[in-house]
Amino acid sequence: MAKAPTVYDVAAKAGVSIATVSFAFRQPHRVKDSTRETVLSAARELGYLPSGSARGLARGRTGVLGVFSFDYYADDEAGSAAGPLTAAADRNRDYRYYPVYGDEVQRGMALQCRARGYALLTGSATEMSGNAQRIQDLAGQVDGLAIFPNVVSDEQLRLIAQRIPVVELSSPGEVRAGGQAHVSVDNESGMRALLDHLIRVHGFRRFTFLDAQTSSPDFRGRSHFFAEALAESGIDAEVASHIVSDDASPWAAAEVDRLLADPAGLPDVLVCVHDEIALPMMDELERRGISVPGDVAVTGFDGIVAGRLSRPPLTTVRQPMEAIGRSAVDMLIRAAEGSGEAQTQVLPVELMVRESCGCSG
Amino acid sequence: MAKAPTVYDVAAKAGVSIATVSFAFRQPHRVKDSTRETVLSAARELGYLPSGSARGLARGRTGVLGVFSFDYYADDEAGSAAGPLTAAADRNRDYRYYPVYGDEVQRGMALQCRARGYALLTGSATEMSGNAQRIQDLAGQVDGLAIFPNVVSDEQLRLIAQRIPVVELSSPGEVRAGGQAHVSVDNESGMRALLDHLIRVHGFRRFTFLDAQTSSPDFRGRSHFFAEALAESGIDAEVASHIVSDDASPWAAAEVDRLLADPAGLPDVLVCVHDEIALPMMDELERRGISVPGDVAVTGFDGIVAGRLSRPPLTTVRQPMEAIGRSAVDMLIRAAEGSGEAQTQVLPVELMVRESCGCSG
DNA sequence: TTGAAAGCGCTAACAG
DNA sequence: CTGTTAGCGCTTTCAA
Numbered sequence: 033m034a035k036a037p038t039v040y041d042v043a044a045k046a047g048v049s050i051a052t053v054s055f056a057f058r059q060p061h062r063v064k065d066s067t068r069e070t071v072l073s074a075a076r077e078l079g080y081l082p083s084g085s086a087r088g089l090a091r092g093r094t095g096v097l098g099v100f101s102f103d104y105y106a107d108d109e110a111g112s113a114a115g116p117l118t119a120a121a122d123r124n125r126d127y128r129y130y131p132v133y134g135d136e137v138q139r140g141m142a143l144q145c146r147a148r149g150y151a152l153l154t155g156s157a158t159e160m161s162g163n164a165q166r167i168q169d170l171a172g173q174v175d176g177l178a179i180f181p182n183v184v185s186d187e188q189l190r191l192i193a194q195r196i197p198v199v200e201l202s203s204p205g206e207v208r209a210g211g212q213a214h215v216s217v218d219n220e221s222g223m224r225a226l227l228d229h230l231i232r233v234h235g236f237r238r239f240t241f242l243d244a245q246t247s248s249p250d251f252r253g254r255s256h257f258f259a260e261a262l263a264e265s266g267i268d269a270e271v272a273s274h275i276v277s278d279d280a281s282p283w284a285a286a287e288v289d290r291l292l293a294d295p296a297g298l299p300d301v302l303v304c305v306h307d308e309i310a311l312p313m314m315d316e317l318e319r320r321g322i323s324v325p326g327d328v329a330v331t332g333f334d335g336i337v338a339g340r341l342s343r344p345p346l347t348t349v350r351q352p353m354e355a356i357g358r359s360a361v362d363m364l365i366r367a368a369e370g371s372g373e374a375q376t377q378v379l380p381v382e383l384m385v386r387e388s389c390g391c392s393g
Numbered sequence: 394m395a396k397a398p399t400v401y402d403v404a405a406k407a408g409v410s411i412a413t414v415s416f417a418f419r420q421p422h423r424v425k426d427s428t429r430e431t432v433l434s435a436a437r438e439l440g441y442l443p444s445g446s447a448r449g450l451a452r453g454r455t456g457v458l459g460v461f462s463f464d465y466y467a468d469d470e471a472g473s474a475a476g477p478l479t480a481a482a483d484r485n486r487d488y489r490y491y492p493v494y495g496d497e498v499q500r501g502m503a504l505q506c507r508a509r510g511y512a513l514l515t516g517s518a519t520e521m522s523g524n525a526q527r528i529q530d531l532a533g534q535v536d537g538l539a540i541f542p543n544v545v546s547d548e549q550l551r552l553i554a555q556r557i558p559v560v561e562l563s564s565p566g567e568v569r570a571g572g573q574a575h576v577s578v579d580n581e582s583g584m585r586a587l588l589d590h591l592i593r594v595h596g597f598r599r600f601t602f603l604d605a606q607t608s609s610p611d612f613r614g615r616s617h618f619f620a621e622a623l624a625e626s627g628i629d630a631e632v633a634s635h636i637v638s639d640d641a642s643p644w645a646a647a648e649v650d651r652l653l654a655d656p657a658g659l660p661d662v663l664v665c666v667h668d669e670i671a672l673p674m675m676d677e678l679e680r681r682g683i684s685v686p687g688d689v690a691v692t693g694f695d696g697i698v699a700g701r702l703s704r705p706p707l708t709t710v711r712q713p714m715e716a717i718g719r720s721a722v723d724m725l726i727r728a729a730e731g732s733g734e735a736q737t738q739v740l741p742v743e744l745m746v747r748e749s750c751g752c753s754g
Numbered sequence: 755t756t757g758a759a760a761g762c763g764c765t766a767a768c769a770g
Numbered sequence: 771c772t773g774t775t776a777g778c779g780c781t782t783t784c785a786a
Contacts, residue, residue, distance in 0.1 A: 036556050038763055049773045054765060064771060079555045084534030085449030086763035089778045094446060095530065096514065130698070131492050139496075146517050151531055153457065154503055155512045169456065170512055173445030194440045195397050337491070341702045399779055410757045415781060425755060447779035450762045 037078040046074035057082065088173075097364050098153040098174035099141055100167050101134050102183045129308055129338045133353060134180055136336070137201060140357020141178060148365055150175075157183045164188055171196060176364030178215075178357075181248045197367030199360045203249040204376055213367075214376040215360045219253040222349035222381035226303070226331060227261045229347075229383060234329065234390050236300035239269040242287070242313065243305050251305050254333060258303060270299065275309055284316035291328075292320075298328045301389065307332035307339045307348055314342060314388065325390040335384055344387035352379050398439040407435035418443065449534075458725050459514040459535035460502055461528050462495050463544045490669055490699045494714060495541055497697070498562060501718020502539060509726055511536075518544045525549055532557060537725030539576075539718075542609045558728030560721045564610040565737055574728075575737040576721045580614040583710035583742035587664070587692060588622045590708075590744060595690065595751050597661035600630040603648070603674065604666050612666050615694060619664060631660065636670055645677035652689075653681075659689045662750070668693035668700045668709055675703060675749065686751040696745055705748035713740050 039050040046053065048071060055063050056071040063071070074080075088094040131139075138154065145152040155170040157163045167184055171177055171192045179189065181202035192198055193212060203216035230236045241258050244251050255271070262269045272290070275283050291298055304310035310332035314324050324330050324344060332339055335350025359377055385391050400411040407414065409432060416424050417432035424432070435441075449455040492500075499515065506513040516531040518524045528545055532538055532553045540550065542563035553559055554573060564577035591597045602619050605612050616632070623630045633651070636644050652659055665671035671693035675685050685691050685705060693700055696711025720738055728734055746752050 036763095039765095040763080050764080051766080051774075052772055055772085058765080062771075067771080076552075079552050081529060081553065081556045082533050083450065083763050084530065085446045085455060086778090087533070087765075088446030089444065089450050089780085090763080090765040092765095092778070094534070096534070098512075131496070135492070135500075139491075142515055142517070146519065149527075151514050151516045151534070153512050153514045156503070156507050158507065166510075168442060169445065172443050172448070173455070173457070173512070191437075191440050192442065195442045397779095400781095401779080411780080412758080412782080413756060416756085419781080423755075428755080444779050447762090448781075450764085451779080451781040453762070453781095 036083070037080045038083070039080075041078055042071065042075045042080050045078060046071045093175050093368070094173060095149070096151045096153050096174045097141070097145055097361060097368075098155065098170050098177040099138055099179070100155050100157070100170055100177065100183060101138065101180045102157045129311060129336060132308065132336055133306075133334050133351070134201075136353035137180075137357040137360075140354035140359075141361050142357070143354065144358035144361035148361065150361070150365065167192070175368040178360045178364065181250070182246060197364050199363050201356065201360060203253055203378075205249045206252070213363060215356050215363065215379070216250065216376070217351045217356070217379050217381045219250055219381070220257045222333065222383065223254050223257040224261050225381075225383040226333075226347075226349055227258065227265070229385060230301055230303075230329070230331070230389060231265055231267070234300070236329065237267055238296075238299040239267065239301055239303055240291070240299040241269060241271045241303050241305070242275055242309050243272065244309060245275055254305050284312040287313065288316050288320055288322070298322070301329035301331060304330065304332050307334045307336045307346060310346055310348070310388075311338055311342055314344075314346070325388055329390050330388045332388075335382075339384075340386070342388075347386045347389035347391065348384050350382045350384045352381070355379055397444070398441045399444070400441075402439055403432065403436045403441050406439060407432045454536050454729070455534060456510070457512045457514050457535045458502070458506055458722060458729075459516065459531050459538040460499055460540070461516050461518070461531055461538065461544060462499065462541045463518045490672060490697060493669065493697055494667075494695050494712070497714035498541075498718040498721075501715035501720075502722050503718070504715065505719035505722035509722065511722070511726065528553070536729040539721045539725065542611070543607060558725050558734075560724050562717065562721060564614055564739075566610045567613070572734070574724060574734070576717050576724065576740070577611065577737070578712045578717070578740050578742045580611055580742070581618045583694065583712075583744065584615050584618040585622050586742075586744040587694075587708075587710055588619065588626070590746060591662055591664075591690070591692070591750060592626055592628070595661070597690065598628055599657075599660040600628065600662055600664055601652070601660040602630060602632045602664050602666070603636055603670050604633065605670060606636055615666050645673040648674065649677050649681055649683070659683070662690035662692065665691065665693050668695045668697045668707060671707055671709070671749070672699055672703055675705075675707070686749055690751050691749045693749075696743075700745075701747070703749075708747045708750035708752065709745050711743045711745045713742070716740055 039053045042053045043050045048067065052063060052067060053071050056068045060068055142152050153170060153174055155166055167188060174196065176197040177192060178199050178201055181200060189198065199213040199215055201215055203219065204212065204214045239262060241255060243255055259269060259271070272287065275287060302313060304313065310330050314330050317324050317328065322328060332346045332348035335348050339346035339348050356379060359379065363375065363377065400414045403414045404411045409428060413424060413428060414432050417429045421429055445455070503513050514531060514535055516527055528549060535557065537558040538553060539560050539562055542561060550559065560574040560576055562576055564580065565573065565575045600623060602616060604616055620630060620632070633648065636648060663674060665674065671691050675691050678685050678689065683689060693707045693709035696709050700707035700709050717740060720740065724736065724738065
């Protein structure tokens with residue numbers, strides 16, 4: 033790359049001051065038409081491209097929003113191996129559940145950024161260390177940052193939130209960390225609507241809840257309202273021990289073993305804390321010749337795309353992922369542009385009755 | 394947000410110079426242990442977060458790569474309306490084909506950026522004007538830029554490529570624009586493998602090619618090799634008039650009308666230039682009671698997720714989307730870090746024989 | 755091992 | 771309408 037021309041070069045070539053060059057681009061109306069023409073064409077001839085860093089530094093804002101996530105499907109070896117990149121390598125990846133929850137939320141953010149004239153900077157955590165460094169670098173480059181739960185320590189989060197608006201893409205924890213903004217969904221209504229359906233329509237009485245090993249405010253909330261709602265209905269539930277979500281098949285197999293070993297027999301329904309637990313469970317059950325929903329019903333939570341396409345289609349509670357992303361962006365922009373602090377927001381969910389609960393398509 | 398502490402504040406608090414603060418962060422080994430401790434803890438207490446803009450400006454690089462795309466599903470009204478964001482609004486979107494080709498490529502870029510320690514800045518074009526502005530802003534903030542075809546004028550592209558490494562995510566055009574880097578796939582082999590299968594295994598003789606209205610080097614390549622390969626086999630093909638890809642149902646209905654109106658009857662197979670034409674065609678055919686592949690076979694190109702889940706599953710040629718994205722990132726980084734110019738690269742494709750061609754699952 | 759000082763390229767008062 | 775000028779916050783020689 034040849035040395036990049038700057039405002040100085042353009043100014044010299046156009047025979048004006050650098051301020052005029054800047055104005056010609058940023059406040060065209062403040063410059064005489066003919067002057068603007070001169071400047072613009074000088075810029076064109078030189079191949080002038082304004083430096084984002086310099087602009088950002090001078091203005092104190094970058095026009096960029098950030099999002100930091102954890103990519104469950106990421107495979108660091110693929111990246112470092114630098115081996116031949118083939119179609120076969122691609123195919124071997126497990127994209128059964130892609131796009132997942134976070135992908136759809138990020139998509140919502142991208143769309144809203146686009147609509148609002150911002151760019152979106154994405155970064156994601158690594159299995160390895162160095163995440164603190166990564167996220168600080170990211171935070172230093174944006175006007176506002178959205179963060180998925182469980183990817184950043186509270187300390188880090190507080191540090192960053194002190195400098196730029198931050199919104200967590202989850203429910204607030206049980207203990208509200210001082211004023212931290214959140215965009216979340218109404219887990220309570222969702223869980224209650226789901227259980228209401230299972231109890232009233234299907235008459236289920238024996239419930240098993242499949243929880244995730246990775247804890248999060250949302251998961252804890254669902255678990256909590258599951259128990260609460262059942263208790264109110266005078267039903268006792270069994271809460272399965274934590275599920276390892278690291279590796280798909282092993283835990284599902286183990287869990288089915290556990291269910292089968294229960295002398296009391298299978299429960300009426302497996303209520304899973306999220307779709308990515310429900311889907312592999314259905315697969316594993318089918319593999320063992322156990323019919324869903326014939327022998328046992330299964331439900332999820334989130335409403336990822338894969339659940340619509342599974343067999344049977346998954347009954348679940350759908351989060352408005354795109355809206356979550358859009359909402360986060362709006363909050364960040366509002367806060368970044370000074371119109372008030374970011375506030376926590378709770379979006380509605382929707383019960384999606386499909387076939388895995390026993391309803392007919 | 395309180396005024397952000399800077400190196401100066403940290404330096405003052407730690408009783409050192411700003412150079413030492415910088416060193417403490419960027420070249421820890423060059424600073425005495427005790428000094429580093431002092432600096433770091435001063436920084437922590439102050440809640441110091443380095444400014445990305447300032448770093449970028451001083452270093453001449455940002456550690457960020459960019460990608461500019463066009464989002465076909467984007468709905469600007471949803472963004473500007475700022476109406477209530479509900480689950481229902483989300484559900485009404487047509488995500489049948491999501492994630493599309495570009496989403497998977499971007500995913501590959503994100504993964505590789507992560508692996509290489511870069512962040513990824515995403516921007517996308519608008520139906521409206523102002524794209525030149527958007528992309529220049531984007532380009533000004535990154536060390537390298539990947540661009541999808543048909544979203545940026547050649548002039549813009551040249552301007553940007555003059556300043557930072559740029560790679561186009563498509564085949565080079567027929568007329569190679571001077572040295573512009575590309576990451577693309579072997580459309581010729583893919584199309585030939587597909588036709589070979591259709592001719593040899595299924596004995597098809599009557600082919601119709603469904604082209605896209607939006608032209609691109611890849612689409613033109615596929616169209617070209619389709620005709621060439623058939624000609625070599627002594628088969629004559631009919632190339633359907635351009636298909637409007639703007640709105641799904643209307644053109645598909647019109648196209649089916651056209652096919653039905655042909656006194657010669659249906660062709661043996663509809664070879665579509667990409668999956669997003671093949672899929673709606675299959676839907677429309679089914680709607681009219683025309684069996685695929687019973688009455689007419691259909692094939693696609695790209696290998697998007699939706700094609701695996703359609704009924705029947707779509708026979709297509711799969712591009713290694715993730716690898717394309719990863720490869721683009723590697724090229725950009727190589728070029729940005731000065732180890733040579735970005736070069737064009739052609740990745741292999743793979744014929745995915747599924748059921749829409751008449752093979753049995 | 756640390757400090758002084760010169761930029762990096764642009765924006766935005768403030769003058770004129 | 772245009773020019774002068776002072777930063778924006780950090781990195782990086784070059785000296786000490």
